[in-house]
Amino acid sequence: MRRLLAGLTAGAFLLVATACGSSDDSNSSSDKGSSSGGTTTVKVGIIPIVDVAPLYLGQKKGFFSKQGLKLSMTLAQGGAAIVPGVTSGQFQFGFSNMTSLMVAQSNNVPIEAIANGVASTGVEGKDFxxxxxxxxxxxxxxxxxxxxxxxxxxxxxxxxxxxxxxxxxxxxxxxxxxxxxxxxxxxxxxxxxxxxxxxxxxxxxxxxxxxxxxxxxxxxxxxxAPDLTVAMYFTSTAYAQKNPAIVKKFQEATAESLAYTDTHPDEVRQIVTTYTKTPANVLAALTLPKWPADANRSSIEALEKLSEQYGLFKTAPDLDKLLP
Amino acid sequence: MRGSNTALGAAGLAVFLALGEAVPRLGLVKEAYFPPTSRIASALWDEVTTDGFWSALGDTLTGWAVGLAIAVCAGVVVGVTVSIVPYLRETTASTIEFLRPIPSVALIPLAVLLYGAELKSVLILVVYASFWQVLVQTLYGVQDVDPVAEETARSYGLGTWARVRHVLWPTALPYVMTGVRLAAAVALILAITAELIIGAPGLGQEIAVAQTSQAVPEMYALIVVTGVLGLLINVGARTVERRALAWHQSVRGEVAV
Known part of the structure; x- marks a missing residue:
């Protein structure tokens, strides 16, 4: 009888646990983010560094709201946490460096890069x-x-x-x-x-x-490589298949934000103070990266070749599948 | 007596702060990595004048309070149930001893998988860590019930609920309050840890951002805030304990007969 009671308690415990788990699943598997009044809120997993300034600046300038998107930034500790977050549907979009994306792709992690992130300045001695x-x-x-x-x-x-x-x-x-x-x-x-x-x-x-x-x-x-594409924004293959319209909107808004950010360095230095705590003297001397609207495929291929040479991949990544 | 204690405490703190000022100023450690007290204080002032700081503080306190409340309720209910239902204690003892030493931090991957960087993840860690503190204290407290008092209550025909209320609970309460006080501190530690590592919003995340931003004084300022928070929580918990146990000899401070 008592054992039965203990069993029941344990059972109830498990039931509660799974109930919580599944209710969360249904939230995230709706996959659209929450939408209200024509505006879709999407979660973006980022690292709080200057590289992601276009998202903040684009949000402020209304490039995303123009497309009916509202970004909700989730700060992750290091890029490694972002890929699992995106594949599990916690974030709709994420920011990650090219090597991590290629390694993930070569391991058949279902992700695809959809928009350019950040590029090196290409100037020796004056890079970020x-x-x-x-x-x-x-x-x-x-x-x-x-x-x-x-x-x-x-x-x-x-x-x-x-x-x-x-x-x-x-x-x-x-x-x-x-x-x-x-x-x-x-x-x-x-x-x-x-x-x-x-x-x-x-x-x-x-x-x-x-x-x-x-x-x-x-x-x-x-x-x-000259103008190496260092990082990109990506999403999960499943999300891209289910929500092509939202992905397209995100791509367009990001492209506009990248172009704006690249030509307004003063506004970049200002917006960075809203999501980091970089000291003023460091901020003033900071070398800003480049934010081209499109990824530089030949530079990514160069990086792929090197990564392969230094043994990062078990099988070579399929860039045609990975890149937009 | 109390006055002199406070004075001594203040003097100790003053010496500590002065050391914090002197050590970097004298060049024993580099100022860039360990800023003097005055520099931290001014960074602290800059922090408290921003909205972001207060919302982060609110997030941390929410995680702490909700987590602690769940842990205390669950700990007391489970503790009492396990103790009064015959054989349940024996049945669960090994399970409890197995689960209890698992560091809450080890559950971070699980929390992230289930809930991502949200309050729920913080709650999992906070509740898991503080639950055992309350549970174990409750178990010990219930065990401490005087068998004579229990038998007396029984022979006077008190029902189960009345015995829990009038015999078991007063005996266990001092233990439970100790558990709550320990849990309050542990809950804060875990709330900050979760924010720092998972990246859930709160003071911990602010510390992480300051760290990645190379903002060393701000980072120390936020760490000081967590320290102050811990101090206040401890003082608060002691006050609650004293109030709740005002009738108890340990608090009355009278010579025991």
Whole structure:
């Protein structure tokens, strides 16, 4: 009898748990986001960095509302959390770097990139990402990083690939570098205290280090390809099939936002203060990325080739399926 | 006596703050990574004058309060039920001992899969962590019931509910209140952790944003806020405890007979 009671309690517990779970499923599987009065609210998974300024600026300028879209930004900790969020339907759209997207595609994760995200400036020494060494460091070129400790934010991802390639281009052996994983925000302190010899950082960590006297020895993203497409917005294949109209609207609004953002750097520096806490002196010195309206396919192919060369894919990704 | 305690506490805090000011100023640690107290204070002032800060504070407190309320109700109800239904304690003991040590943080992937970066995810972690505090204290409290008092109540013909109300509950209450006080602190820790790691809106997320933005003083300012919040919650919990147990000898402070 008592065991029966315990069983019943456990059963009730499970029932409640599954009930909660399934009610959530029905919410997310409606997949349209919530719509009211002709406006569709879509959730976008992003990282709070300058790269996603077009979404905030486009929202402010009314480019999205013009298409009947309202963006609800969800800040994710690092891009890795965004891909599962999009495939499981928690976000309708997401922002992710090209390498992560290609790795996901090569693993048959059902996603497709739908709009350009952000591109390197293509200018050596004036890119939004760079390889820096401490002030007064004897290291003058990427070649000298052989046997040295270099920090990247994520191993086996875009920054590792581009750093290795810069070392190779400078005449060094890319396999001899000692890469360590470190979050961007921890790089300035680590470089300063000598825990690492060099850091591959993007803004705002890059400017923070430069303001402390760090010297840029290479612009790895520029080295890979001129105007490298670094990141894109993507959605799940299922969502794109069910809601082609919304995806199209998102693409159009994003294209308009990208064009506007690219030509209004002052407004970018202003809008960034609304969703990050970047200090004013860093913000003023920040190198802004480029926001072309379209992805640069040949640069993505170059990145794909490198990623393959450094063993990121089990099978090569199908760019025709991935790209818009 | 109380006055001097407060004075000592304030003096201790002052020394701590002065150290926080002196250590970076003297160059023992780099100012850029550990800003002096005054710099943190001014960043704190900048924070509290923004709307974003208050809505984040509201989100955190909502997660904390709702989570704690669920955990306390569930903990007490389950605790009492498990104790008074014969054999249930024995049946569930191993399960409880198995589930209890699982760190709430380990459930983050589960929470994210189920609910994404929302309040519900925060609640899962908060409730899971604080539930056991209340449950275990309730179990101990119920065990502490004086058998003589229980037998007396029985022989006077009190029903189950009356015995729970007049014998079991007064005995268990001091334990339950300890559990609630512990749970209140744990709930805050988990609410902030969840926001920090999952990215649910709240103070934790603000800290994460400050971190990615290289805004070091702002980051420390927000950390200070969480500390103050913890302090206030502890003071609040102690007050509630004192009120609820005003009749109890541990609070009355009279010499026990």
């Amino acid at each position: 990402g760079g390889l820096v060494v401490k002030k007064g460091s004897p290291i003058k070129s990427a070649k000298e990083l052989e046997g040295k400790k270099v920090a990247v934010n994520t191993l086996k991802n875009i920054n590792e690939i581009v750093v290795r390639d810069s070392i190779r281009r400078a005449g060094g052996d890319p396999d001899k570098v000692n890469l360590v994983e470190l979050a961007f925000d921890q790089m300035p302190a680590a470089l300063d205290s000598g825990q690492i010899d060099a850091a591959m950082a993007v803004e705002p960590a890059l400017t923070t280090m430069k303001l402390q006297g760090a010297v840029e020895i290479a612009s790895p993203m520029v080295d890979v």
